[in-house]
Amino acid sequence: MNKKLSNKYLIIAPSWLGDLIMSQSLLKELKKQDPNCTIDVYAPKYTMPILDRMExxxxxxxxxxxxxxxxxxERFKEGRKLAKNNYDTVIVLPNSLKSALIALFSKVKDRRGFKGESRYFILNNMRCNKNDFPLMVQRYVALAFDKNIVKTAKDLPKFAYPKLTVNKPDEEKIKELGLDFSRPALVLGCGANYGPAKLWPVEYFAKISSLWIKQGGSVIGLGSKKDIPTVQQIFSNIEDEYKPFFTDIAGKTNLTEALDIVGxxxxxxxxxxGLMHTVAAADIPQVCIFGSTSTNYTPPLSDKAICVESDEPCHPxxxxxxxxxxxxxxxKIAPEYVFEKLMSLLDKKRG
Known part of the structure; x- marks a missing residue:
């Protein structure tokens, strides 16, 4: 009797960093089912360093x-190029039609994904029941299973959360950034590429920073180049006596340098x-602020996270x-309340 060969998967990944990190739960499930399977990930160039941290x-x-x-x-050319790799299954995680076209042109026989932008006949192993999988990560993981067996989120077995490999930061980089971990460090994820409806006020982040520093800690303002003005505003709102313990490194790190610093x-x-999901995958305790969005869709995948969510009638x-x-x-999410949640989380961890 011939032994069944392990599957060769192509994953067409999301472009958003947070979504990409959440998709690691799918990769873990595929490896759990078939430890010898091959998984190639097709993703934007900027995400390559993070993919290096997914074993x-x-x-x-x-x-x-x-x-x-x-x-x-060009998408046709990309698909034909991918066809040379002879994949058994392609899993399309973005909802767009254009991302599914890559799968079609790759001529992979098993093309999986959710309906998205009316992708009938393009994906030949398609799920049309997004509402049965409320969380984005559930939708991702569901694609590892036969849709006739795992029909809803209730049918999913317990799956692993994302876990990125965290390394010790480069000493020269730490020195260059002026970081000092001799005091307990609080990292601020004060940006969000999605838009202002995700951005907690800068003066609230400043208040949290002052409260943390007052208790003997230090604060790191982390983010991309887009977040530089935000971190600068936070710093300017901090009481003068606490400013020496705030380090602004926004725009000064790449993704993996940021990950290792978070660690x-x-x-x-x-x-x-995306930084919230990075912190979760680095296994660091955090309090997460949800304004226009909901924990019922993209919560941090961590048992060390507390989510603070709006109760406004228009939310989410x-x-x-x-x-x-x-x-x-x-x-209406007060910084004092968030700080109280943060302290309770850390007390629980110590206990």
């Missing part, structure tokens, strides 16, 4: 298309963002900006 991945392939770019001719921290306070709207202009879903 389940066999190969990385760069998705060259900018967000929103269609370019049917040295005691705790974090984050908006619903999932809009990038507040249609009423007041952003009460964020403004």
């Amino acid at each position: 389940e991945i066999s190969g990385k392939l760069i998705n060259p298309f900018d967000h929103g770019t269609f370019d049917l001719k 040295q921290c005691t705790a974090a306070v984050c908006n619903d963002s 709207c999932f809009n990038r900006t507040c249609k009423y202009g007041h952003y009460n879903c964020l403004k």
